[in-house]
Amino acid sequence: MTQSERAETQIRALIESWADAVRRHDYPGVLAHHDQDIVMFDVPPPLLSRGLDEYRKTWDLFFRYNRPGYAFDIEEIAITAGEDVAFAAAVMRCGPPDATFQFRLTIGLRKVGDGWRITHEHHSVPATD
Numbered sequence: 713m714t715q716s717e718r719a720e721t722q723i724r725a726l727i728e729s730w731a732d733a734v735r736r737h738d739y740p741g742v743l744a745h746h747d748q749d750i751v752m753f754d755v756p757p758p759l760l761s762r763g764l765d766e767y768r769k770t771w772d773l774f775f776r777y778n779r780p781g782y783a784f785d786i787e788e789i790a791i792t793a794g795e796d797v798a799f800a801a802a803v804m805r806c807g808p809p810d811a812t813f814q815f816r817l818t819i820g821l822r823k824v825g826d827g828w829r830i831t832h833e834h835h836s837v838p839a840t841d
Contacts, residue, residue: 719793
């Protein structure tokens with residue numbers, strides 16, 4: 713396995729673990745691989761969150777409307793990884809078990825020691841107009 717393949721495997725596992733933590737409303741799991749200085753762009757306000765404390769607060773709103781076990785599923789993902797930086801682009805589905813709500817996810821990561829940290833996260837939905 714090449715270094716790039718190994719990195720992609722690690723990042724895929726990290727993102728799948730994060731999505732699973734979201735489904736379980738597990739705050740420590742959601743935050744586990746995010747950098748202290750995370751920058752996130754989100755669909756509902758606030759559109760920009762800086763830092764782990766602000767990022768954590770965005771999940772309060774999400775968890776208020778999405779019950780544990782609701783879908784937060786990766787439908788498609790592409791990961792590009794270098795030695796110390798990487799990004800992932802995904803199409804995800806969320807909501808009740810029969811949900812069809814899709815959104816786009818882009819994640820930027822930085823290698824720190826032997827692991828990867830999420831430094832940038834961007835959620836978006838297609839414009840309707």
